Each structure stands twice: as C-alpha cells, then as structure tokens.
Amino acid sequence: MKKIPIAISSCLLGNKVRFDGGHKQSKYCLDTLNDWFEYQPICPEMGIGMPAPRPPIRLIDDEGDIRVVQVDDQSFDVTDELKAYAENKLPELDDICGYIVIRNSPSCGMERVKVYHKNGNPAGKSDRGVYIKEIMKSRPELPVEEEGRLQDVKLRENFITRVFAYQDFKDSVKDKPSVDALVKFHSRYKYLVMAHNYADYKKLGQLVANNDGLELSELIANYELALMECLKKIANPKSHSNVLYHILGYLKEDLQPEAKKELVNVIEQYRNGSLTLIAPVTLLNHYIKQYGNDYIAQQAYLNPHPIELGLRNYI
Ligand code: SF4
Structure with missing residues (x-):
C-alpha cells in the first residue's frame, strides 16, 4: 500500500x-x-x-x-x-x-x-x-x-480516520474531478459521515444531490470542506450503534434468526460499553462477506483505516 x-x-x-x-x-x-x-x-x-x-x-x-x-x-x-x-x-x-x-x-x-x-x-x-x-x-x-x-484513543482514531478519508477523497475525486466521481465517493462514505454527525450527513447528501447550482470545482471544494468538518466531530456509541443497525438492515432478509439475534446482542453490548466497536464491526463484516450486496460491502465505515492499527479495539 x-x-x-x-x-x-x-x-x-x-x-x-x-x-x-x-x-x-x-x-x-x-x-x-x-x-x-x-x-x-x-x-x-x-x-x-x-x-x-x-x-x-x-x-x-x-x-x-x-x-x-x-x-x-x-x-x-x-x-x-x-x-x-x-x-x-x-x-x-x-x-x-x-x-x-x-x-x-x-x-x-x-x-x-x-x-x-x-x-x-x-x-x-x-x-x-x-x-x-x-x-x-x-x-x-x-x-x-x-x-x-x-x-487519547478517541482523538487518535478520529485523526487517522480523517487522514485516510482525505487521501481517498484526493485520489478518487480531486485527482479526476467529475460529478460522477463525487456521487460515487459520497455513496461509499454515507455511513461513515452518518456516524460522525447526522445533520452533516443530511447536508452533504443534499449538496451532492442538488449541486446547489455550483461549478464543479466549487462543488468539490464545498463538499471537501464540509466532509472534513463533519469527520472532525467525534462519533459516539449512540451514533455508531445507529449506523450499525442501518447496516444490519441490509442483511435482515438473509440472516438466520439466531445470527441476527447475536448481532443485535453484540451491538447492544457495544452501546452499553461492555464491548469495543471492533466487535460488532467484525461480525457485520463477516456476514457482509456472505450476504452483503456491493453497495454495503464498499462502505468506508466498515474499514476506514487498516485493521493492523487496532484503532477500533479501544473505542
Ligand atoms: S518543529 Fe521546530 S519549531 Fe516546531 S516545535 Fe519542533 S523545534 Fe519547535
């Protein structure tokens, strides 16, 4: 890499x-x-x-x-x-x-x-x-x-998430700018953005959907700034759990009742502080490999930074 x-x-x-x-x-x-x-x-x-x-x-x-x-x-x-x-x-x-x-x-x-x-x-x-x-x-x-x-484990995870997201944005959008590239990027970052701030998630979605009548370069610059401001906000167990349940929604049809129960249980244990974020995310990634469609499998939220850094083992 x-x-x-x-x-x-x-x-x-x-x-x-x-x-x-x-x-x-x-x-x-x-x-x-x-x-x-x-x-x-x-x-x-x-x-x-x-x-x-x-x-x-x-x-x-x-x-x-x-x-x-x-x-x-x-x-x-x-x-x-x-x-x-x-x-x-x-x-x-x-x-x-x-x-x-x-x-x-x-x-x-x-x-x-x-x-x-x-x-x-x-x-x-x-x-x-x-x-x-x-x-x-x-x-x-x-x-x-x-x-x-x-x-500080939360600030560390937040900073490194921002660095990887920023690099991805530069590679995927700024280096070959087009509305299509921006739409595709936003589609991949939807749940990561949602975890950091719901109001910003709405704002960024509207910006991409409506373009606000902006020139492409201005649209990309506005999106970039709004994205990085959003990611600066620290995601918390409540907002992460909300996203985890949204992602679980994509698997509902295919998961056996026992597997679904286990996932809900792990998300709740994370929400109440008994487990760290890596537990529900690992389980979700496991089922997404089996049952997930392309849209959910490509979500940056599932792997925002290298697993070797172990950042989600502590938050
Ligand atoms: S890089 Fe140089 S100026 Fe900056 S804190 Fe270190 S010694 Fe000081």
Whole structure:
C-alpha cells in the first residue's frame, strides 16, 4: 500500500532542532504510524534560519497583535518571518493528507499556546503557533493534530480516520474531478459521515444531490470542506450503534434468526460499553462477506483505516 504523505514537526521524528538542542521523539509516530505514513519533517524555526540551540521564544499580546518574540529580548521578533515561511512552504505541502504537530510551541502548537503580556505576565489567553496558524488558515480542510492528543484513543482514531478519508477523497475525486466521481465517493462514505454527525450527513447528501447550482470545482471544494468538518466531530456509541443497525438492515432478509439475534446482542453490548466497536464491526463484516450486496460491502465505515492499527479495539 502506498504510504500517505504527512507533514510533521521535525522534533517529533527525533531531529535535534529544538531551542534546547534536543528533540521530542514520538514513539507512536515513529514505530506505529511510520508503516502507513510518509513523513515530511518541517521545523519552521530552523527554516527561518534560527540555530539549535537558541534562546526560547514565546507568544506575546502586543495591543491585540499576537507576536512571537524572544523571551529575554522582545526586540527579536520572528512573527513575520514565520508567517512568510508558512506561505512559501504551502506549495510543497499540496500532497500532504495530514499534519502532526507538537503542543505548546509558539510556532507549531495547534491550540492553547500560552500568550503573555509584554511585561512577562500570562495574558490569560491562548492562541495557535504562528506558523501552523497560517497553514491551517490556507488549508482549512487538512487534518491537523497534536502528537500529545494522539494518546487519547478517541482523538487518535478520529485523526487517522480523517487522514485516510482525505487521501481517498484526493485520489478518487480531486485527482479526476467529475460529478460522477463525487456521487460515487459520497455513496461509499454515507455511513461513515452518518456516524460522525447526522445533520452533516443530511447536508452533504443534499449538496451532492442538488449541486446547489455550483461549478464543479466549487462543488468539490464545498463538499471537501464540509466532509472534513463533519469527520472532525467525534462519533459516539449512540451514533455508531445507529449506523450499525442501518447496516444490519441490509442483511435482515438473509440472516438466520439466531445470527441476527447475536448481532443485535453484540451491538447492544457495544452501546452499553461492555464491548469495543471492533466487535460488532467484525461480525457485520463477516456476514457482509456472505450476504452483503456491493453497495454495503464498499462502505468506508466498515474499514476506514487498516485493521493492523487496532484503532477500533479501544473505542
Ligand atoms: S519549531 Fe516546531 S518543529 Fe521546530 S523545534 Fe519547535 S516545535 Fe519542533
């Protein structure tokens, strides 16, 4: 399988690019995700010519303007350089399907990076790192996550689902755009979308059905953004169970009463927290192989990411 191109804060790969001359190597990124992701390491601070080691920098609130300055010398301001670096980097990031960053960095932090007053006191607010903020502004559809948050099983599963869905969307629709390709993609993603948010499922269905009088490129761009916003919402046992019952509906005619009873029982055990999601999905996949039609067998919901990652064993 082709590895998925992912940008990553360089220090997470063990590169000694941090202000203290060290790194923040991530075992999960290197040992597990490495089998599926092709990393493009980026250190924006080194990219603008800062050395390692270097004096630390942080975010300050300069009368409403968030700047990145050296902690012990506020005249050393790298805000504009970091913004320009992001802008110049964007064309190189066209292919990436996700970005893994590190938390608390005034350059790379995705959220909740502490902002200080000019006098050094905490300003009681937070922001994004200046570099990643520019990237996220230009690529609002791009899955971005902090490495620390990948320790949370739900956030991890959510991020990796988004990455695989985004890559699939790029390959299936953006690389050979047509209304037919979009309709086929949406048809495969119907239940995955439904599990993440029912209102978005309705909205995306209407967008595909009506086209809203849009040009093809606009239709695809609107769908892409709405899809990725939808998948960002965390699916829960109630919404998953709803989808599992919808899928079970396609098998009802063919399943023996005992098999159907067992499936309902497993879905209910998942819903009440006695089993994880992998149990009903594995059972459904088993019966779909025997009785499922093409439409249900192709649903992305049934295999949104490689089984080897074991992501549904924990949610
Ligand atoms: S700028 Fe980003 S990649 Fe470079 S050391 Fe800081 S957090 Fe790591």
